[in-house]
Amino acid sequence: MIEPIGEGRYGVCYLAMTNDGNRVVIKRFKPRMFKKNKGKNAYEAVILSQIRHDAVPELLGIVNDNGLYGYVLELKQGKTVEVMLFKEKHMFTETEIFHIGSQLINVLKYLHGRGIVHRDIRIPNVLIDAGEVSLIDFGLARWADNEQYCFDQDFSYLGDFLLYLHYSSFKKKEGKGKRWYEELNLSETQIDFYKRLLRLKTPYASIEEVEKDFIRAFSDVKNKYI
Numbered sequence: 001m002i003e004p005i006g007e008g009r010y011g012v013c014y015l016a017m018t019n020d021g022n023r024v025v026i027k028r029f030k031p032r033m034f035k036k037n038k039g040k041n042a043y044e045a046v047i048l049s050q051i052r053h054d055a056v057p058e059l060l061g062i063v064n065d066n067g068l069y070g071y072v073l074e075l076k077q078g079k080t081v082e083v084m085l086f087k088e089k090h091m092f093t094e095t096e097i098f099h100i101g102s103q104l105i106n107v108l109k110y111l112h113g114r115g116i117v118h119r120d121i122r123i124p125n126v127l128i129d130a131g132e133v134s135l136i137d138f139g140l141a142r143w144a145d146n147e148q149y150c151f152d153q154d155f156s157y158l159g160d161f162l163l164y165l166h167y168s169s170f171k172k173k174e175g176k177g178k179r180w181y182e183e184l185n186l187s188e189t190q191i192d193f194y195k196r197l198l199r200l201k202t203p204y205a206s207i208e209e210v211e212k213d214f215i216r217a218f219s220d221v222k223n224k225y226i
Contacts, residue, residue, distance in 0.1 A: 001026060006124070009033065010139055011070065024060060028070035044138045045071055047116055055107045055134050076136060078129030081164070085123060091169040098221040100126075101162055103133040105211050108158070112151050112207045117144050121157035123164055152203050155210055159197030193217040 002023075006013040011029045018024060034041055048059035048071075061072040084090040092100075104121065111118060119140040127134040142149040166184050177183075181191045193213045195201040204210045 008124075008137070008139070010037070015075070016072075023075045025057065025073040025075050026063065026070055027073060028063075028068060031067065034069055041069070043142060047141045047143075048073075048138055050114065051111075051116070053107065053110050055103065055132075056138075057134070057136055076127050076129075076134040078127035078132070078134060080124050081126045081128060081161075082123040084128065085164065085168055092165040093169070094218070094221045096131075097162060097165045098218040099131060100128065100133055100165065101158075101214060101218070104135065104158060104161070105207065105214060107133075107135050108154055108207045109211065111141075112144070112154070115144050117142055117149050117151055117153055119149070119153050119157070121154060121161050123161065126161065151207065152199070152205075154207075155197045155204050156199060158210070159194050162197075163194060187217070189213075189219075190217040 001014040001016045003015050004012055005015045005025070010033045011027050014026045014028065016024050016026045029041065045059060045062055048056070052058070057076050058074040059071060060074060063070045063072060079088075104126070108118070118135065118138065119142065120137055121135065125135065125137040127136060144151055163180055163184070166186070167180075170184060172183075181195070186194070192201065193216075196204055196213070197210070204213075
C-alpha cells in the first residue's frame with residue numbers, strides 16, 4: 001500500500017503497487033462495518049467479477065488475511081467530479097454535460113442489460129480523465145428484482161448527478177431561492193427530462209427511454225458536438 005486515496009462509510013481505498021510494479025487500488029473494509037453488514041459484503045465482488053467494461057474497474061482479486069478483508073481493483077485514471085467541482089471549481093459546459101451523460105447512460109445500458117443496478121451514481125463515484133468517464137464504487141450495487149432493487153433507482157441518481165453539473169456554472173442572484181427548474185438555464189425539454197428522471201413526472205421505464213429523451217433534450221448540443 002502506498003497511500004489512502006479515498007474513504008467512505010464502509011471502507012478505505014488505498015493506492016497500492018503489485019510485486020511486478022503495477023499500480024492498483026485496494027478497497028479495505030472497515031472491520032466494524034464489515035461485521036455489521038455480514039451477508040452483504042460479497043455483492044460487490046460477485047457483481048464486479050461478471051462485468052467487463054472499459055468504464056468500470058476490473059476486480060483483480062480478493063484479500064482476506066489477518067483481519068484485513070478487501071478487494072484488489074484496477075486503477076482507473078482521472079479525478080472525481082467531486083474534486084473538480086469543489087476543489088478545482090470547474091464549471092461544466094453543456095457540451096461536457098452531454099458527453100458525460102452519454103457515457104454514463106452507455107454504462108447503465110450495459111449494467112441494466114445484465115440485471116445490475118448501481119444505486120450510487122454520485123459525484124465522488126464518477127471519474128473523468130481527458131473527457132473519458134469511469135463509474136466506480138459498486139458497494140451498493142445489487143441484482144435487480146423489480147421490488148427492492150429497481151432500475152429506476154439509477155435514473156434518480158443520474159438526474160441528481162447531471163443537475164450538479166448544471167449548477168457548477170450557476171450564479172446565484174439576490175433574493176428568495178427558486179426551484180432548480182426555475183433558476184437553471186434549461187430548455188423545456190431538458191426540464192421535462194429531469195423531472196421524469198427524478199420521478200416528479202411519469203418516471204422512465206427503461207434506460208433506452210432515458211437515452212432517447214436525453215438525446216432529444218440535448219439535441220442542439222449533440223449537433224454541435226458531432
